[in-house]
Amino acid sequence: MANYIEPPKLMRSAFPxxxxxxxxxxxxxxxxxxxxxxxxxxxxxxxxxxxxxxxxYHAFSYAMLWIxxxxxxxxxxxxxxxxxxxxxxxxxxxxxxxxxDSSLIESDFISITEPDFNEAELRxxxxxxxxxxxxxxxxxxxxxxxxxxxxxxxxEQHHNLFAFSAVMVMVAFLTKPSFYRFTVLEFxxxxxxxxxxxxxxxxRNRGIGLLLILLGLFSFSRGLIVFIRYMQxxxxxxx
Amino acid sequence: MKSSLQELASLDRLxxxxxxxxxxxxxxxxxEADFLYLLRExxxxxxNLSSHLSRLEAAGYIEIEKKFKGKYPLTVCKLTQNGRxxxxxxxxxxxxxxKL
Numbered sequence: 144m145a146n147y148i149e150p151p152k153l154m155r156s157a158f159p160x161x162x163x164x165x166x167x168x169x170x171x172x173x174x175x176x177x178x179x180x181x182x183x184x185x186x187x188x189x190x191x192x193x194x195x196x197x198x199x200y201h202a203f204s205y206a207m208l209w210i211x212x213x214x215x216x217x218x219x220x221x222x223x224x225x226x227x228x229x230x231x232x233x234x235x236x237x238x239x240x241x242x243x244d245s246s247l248i249e250s251d252f253i254s255i256t257e258p259d260f261n262e263a264e265l266r267x268x269x270x271x272x273x274x275x276x277x278x279x280x281x282x283x284x285x286x287x288x289x290x291x292x293x294x295x296x297x298x299e300q301h302h303n304l305f306a307f308s309a310v311m312v313m314v315a316f317l318t319k320p321s322f323y324r325f326t327v328l329e330f331x332x333x334x335x336x337x338x339x340x341x342x343x344x345x346x347r348n349r350g351i352g353l354l355l356i357l358l359g360l361f362s363f364s365r366g367l368i369v370f371i372r373y374m375q376x377x378x379x380x381x382x
Numbered sequence: 383m384k385s386s387l388q389e390l391a392s393l394d395r396l397x398x399x400x401x402x403x404x405x406x407x408x409x410x411x412x413x414e415a416d417f418l419y420l421l422r423e424x425x426x427x428x429x430n431l432s433s434h435l436s437r438l439e440a441a442g443y444i445e446i447e448k449k450f451k452g453k454y455p456l457t458v459c460k461l462t463q464n465g466r467x468x469x470x471x472x473x474x475x476x477x478x479x480x481k482l
């Protein structure tokens with residue numbers, strides 16, 4: 144037993160599939176909690192843009208919110224890799240995960256990851272992935288339309304703003320699965336929950352803003368806990 | 383059956399080696415990965431990993447780029463189009479052999 148050498152991870156787990164390895168790469172990207180923390184800061188900032196405005200559905204307020212979404216998203220593209228370079232890469236290494244959805248569309252990927260697939264099954268899988276994407280886009284559209292309906296007395300100008308928001312959300316979900324990954328519950332959940340608050344006779348914008356701030360802080364603290372645990376676990380790995 | 387058996391001889395030996403197969407599988411499942419990630423996931427030693435990477439790079443299956451993320455240097459490895467095709471061919475052949 145003394146001479147027993149522990150086999151490498153991949154060998155130990157009895158030939159993990161490519162899909163499994165892909166999931167590991169995705170998990171490696173999220174295991175330090177930095178994307179969650181940055182997301183939380185983003186939602187808090189978004190909430191802060193709404194709180195100061197008293198008038199329900201103030202156009203400027205919503206414009207600020209969506210400008211904030213774009214800015215936070217763009218910052219996320221630079222801030223997250225910057226923070227990861229500072230804390231993560233030298234501890235557990237750098238990996239850029241593949242976009243699993245688009246990879247599944249490529250027949251070669253799926254034929255390798257799922258050796259028993261035949262052509263018919265492959266086409267069915269491709270259709271399933273496309274349907275899932277369409278459903279995702281419809282959910283985004285539905286929630287934005289629900290917001291418009293909830294507003295009731297919104298002017299044409301506000302409708303245009305909502306339409307712009309809907310298009311932006313859909314484009315984001317269809318083209319950015321990494322963005323989708325950490326925002327589907329929080330980002331879509333926020334306006335949906337905010338609808339409930341908006342129905343009460345209180346300043347609607349403030350309700351939405353406060354909810355975004357609360358969820359942002361929750362997301363940030365969750366990410367922070369993951370980050371602290373990650374730092375403790377990997378402190379020995381720092382060269 | 384005979385033709386499938388002959389496939390055994392045409393297997394890409396460069397990929398067939400277990401450590402290199404591990405490396406290529408890891409890179410196939412990611413856009414790119416650095417040396418440390420491959421080291422941790424594969425469980426190989428630094429020297430071993432380095433020599434396998436050099437062989438794969440010499441064969442044109444992977445690209446190795448030394449770059450900076452922030453202030454930190456990274457040795458980033460990426461599967462080339464040739465490498466991707468070679469891995470796909472390898473898995474197809476192995477699948478054919480397994481149906482013997």
